[in-house]
Amino acid sequence: MAKVWAKPLVNSTGGGAWYRGVMRTALPIALAAVLLAVPAAAQEARPRTWANPVDVDYKYNFEQTHRGISYRTGADPVIVLHRDRYFLFQTLADGYWTSENLLDWTYVQPDKWPFESNVAPAAASDGERLYLMQSAFEPRPMLVSEHPETGQWDWHTRVLPPVSGAVSQNEEGSYGDAGLPEGKLPPGPWDPGLFIDDDGKWYLYWGSSNVYPLFGSEIDPTPPVRFVGEPTRLHVLHPDQHGWERFGQDHSGTLPDGTAIKSFMEGAWMTKHGGRYYLQYGAPGTEYNAYANGTYVASSPLGPFEYAPYNPVSYKPGGFVEGAGHGSTFQDRYGNWWNTGTPWIGHNWTFERRIAMFPGGFTADGQMHFSSRFGDYPQRMPTETVEDPDSLFTGWFPLSYKAEAEASSTVGEFTADRATDENPRTFWVAGANRAGETLTLDLGGVKRVHAVQVNYADYQSGIYAERPDIRTRFRILWSVDGADWRVFADLSDSERDRPNAYVEGERPVDARFIRYEHGEVAAAHLAISDLRVFGTSDGLPPERPTDIRVERGRDQRNATVHIAPVSGALGYNVRWGTAPDRLFLTYQVYGDDLRDLGDQLEVRALNTGVDYWFAVEAFSPSGVSPLSRVVRVPARD
Known part of the structure; x- marks a missing residue:
């Protein structure tokens, strides 16, 4: 709705392109x-x-x-x-x-x-x-x-x-x-x-x-x-x-x-x-x-x-x-x-x-x-x-994506797996909004955890009167074996409301299990859309995507990018721009979603009469692949 400008107090450096490099994020x-x-x-x-x-x-x-x-x-x-x-x-x-x-x-x-x-x-x-x-x-x-x-x-x-x-x-x-x-x-x-x-x-x-x-x-x-x-x-x-x-x-x-x-x-x-x-x-x-x-x-x-x-x-x-x-x-x-x-x-x-x-x-x-x-x-x-x-970019990826999830209680169809799907419109709902409710993720192996983001959802919140005591309280625990638990982050005394709380640990931890332990939230229900756990895992990054093909549609505003799957890839970034060294636009897609789309992604954001260049990179918690070859996609006559 309203957009404004503030006179900067620091002069622009402004020179030179901020070109995109390929990051290799595996931590030795x-x-x-x-x-x-x-x-x-x-x-x-x-x-x-x-x-x-x-x-x-x-x-x-x-x-x-x-x-x-x-x-x-x-x-x-x-x-x-x-x-x-x-x-x-x-x-x-x-x-x-x-x-x-x-x-x-x-x-x-x-x-x-x-x-x-x-x-x-x-x-x-x-x-x-x-x-x-x-x-x-x-x-x-x-x-x-x-x-x-x-x-x-x-x-x-x-x-x-x-x-x-x-x-x-x-x-x-x-x-x-x-x-x-x-x-x-x-x-x-x-x-x-x-x-x-x-x-x-x-x-x-x-x-x-x-x-x-x-x-x-x-x-x-x-x-x-x-x-x-x-x-x-x-x-x-x-x-x-x-x-x-x-x-x-x-x-x-x-x-x-x-x-x-x-x-x-x-x-x-x-x-x-x-x-x-x-x-x-x-x-x-x-x-x-x-x-x-x-x-x-x-x-x-x-x-x-x-x-x-x-x-x-x-x-x-x-x-x-x-x-x-x-x-x-x-x-x-x-x-x-x-x-x-x-x-x-x-x-x-x-x-x-x-x-x-x-x-x-x-x-x-x-x-x-x-x-x-x-x-x-x-x-x-x-x-x-x-x-x-x-x-x-830190090189930390969502270790929580599609991780096995278990909750202390659940309401109806709002099951724990909804909190690991990277979708803000689906969520887990606990049986009660009370201290001690838990949501536990199994990352599938010991991985290096750097940060956690708790994204709450408002499920049937009713009509609120204005209150000064709206606050969010929880703890994040970690474990290697699911039995011995240690504290990763403690917001038990927080006085803030944090519907999208991001917490970085004092130091990274090597963990297989991450647990959200509930303290307090203002909503009528305890509902979490995604418990996002960020970090890395051992291994090599995915290989460079080698088989990509881009077709400009009869409608010049559209292009279809065909991607041959890369082993071990969590997802892909389809990148494009108006020059091979200016791939400034990105459409991120997870590997399972790409399979559902037939290993292709339609980009419908192009301008008519403009030539484009496309490339694809794969990523996983082990890092980012080298960029594929850059494909020129000219405008149709």
Whole structure:
């Protein structure tokens, strides 16, 4: 819904492509022994790790309960670096989060919050003050704060001026698919995005529709704030040319019942880099796996803009975290670029979602890109400038995938095996939400465990009243033989709610069994969608895939990738891009799913008239294979 820009406090390094290398992640036994011998204090100096979805206390969505169910959700993330602190705003949170390191997030409840809970808020920093505005169908306030970590905000302007030519919500529906007449604008600004240029001029971008374009305008930020000139119509979607802009699961273009539906465009966000202006947008809709971010590029803030043929710039249709659209682009304090997005959960309601971050950057000639390769496995958080975003991947894989699972109790069909399938829409439900319930995984052999992620589900949660004591408590235990148990992580005294709790052990352990031991969760039921155990196993990585074939469809928006299975592979990354050294886009698929698809994967995210290059890599807990040969897939005449 709203995308905004914050003026970076660190200049972009910006030069050179962040090319993807092939990582060999098997950990030599000698090195492992050395690591285990290192004192804990020394190990703390190593970069800490994290995993998507971002580990924040997603708030229960009291405003939009569905069928009498409350659920935790997060969407439309805006991250701003302000006075050397990060601030995270999202939809329907009744507050926001702050962090000094992008790892440890503290929730802030504002002292003065003059509007109902924000939907897709816009935020921007001028270096001294942080500005905040909400999505609205009519003029609303803009707030300002020098130190938002305190929760104190002042009025910047009590009511933004009306947009000249804006129609009412009632009028909007009368225009239908015909679009708005010249001189007319949709009600708003809905999904606003703020941008402060290097010369100090301010711009506002907005729009959320499956019919109308995005709009942009210069604004005078001096209270009471006014529009400078007439707003500019920017662009609409072209799903007939851009495959990734088609709505539905894997860009099917339809709802589950087969009904055709137009794609949605929203979440405008502006980034300036190398003298170019990158107007980003989310499409084709937040409800399925194919939600993504794209960009148009111009030499001035209001265009004219040209479509980037390498779109989308952030895309993650496969894996546990699915969807990367409707987010923000920012630089961390070291100058590294990040893109945020809105992955899809969709169990209690189609708009049940979470938040993700993906590293990326710009090539020397200005191509914007962000990496979702292993994008929901643990990553190192950089503490310096990083040239290659793929180097942040730890090499830890989900040892828990399809592991044998046993629960202390179960409700009906919600069996323990649902907690090991890498699917956030299936889950185990315990017989009772009481301390001492357990979920135990057999990893099938002794493997090196580095981290665990506990992803809770909201099953029949009922309607919650707001409570200050919503918290998540548990222990993670490990064992070699299933009899002698030791503590891997202890959150028994936690005061935080952590629906997607990620915990890295003080040191890796060699374990066959991992046990979740329940303490407390706020929901009516104890339900876990996935108990994800990350680590490595002995052995060699899978061999290089040697037999791949790619067919461009008669419909140029589609290509089918045929993959001969590789022995020992847990899964595959299908990678593609507009040059053989720019395979920036990834579709991850597990080996058993690929078999169900007939050893082929259809990629439906291509742009017509654009040549592509494809390659495949295999992976397992023992590491990543060398990349297959890179196959050129030209556009059809």
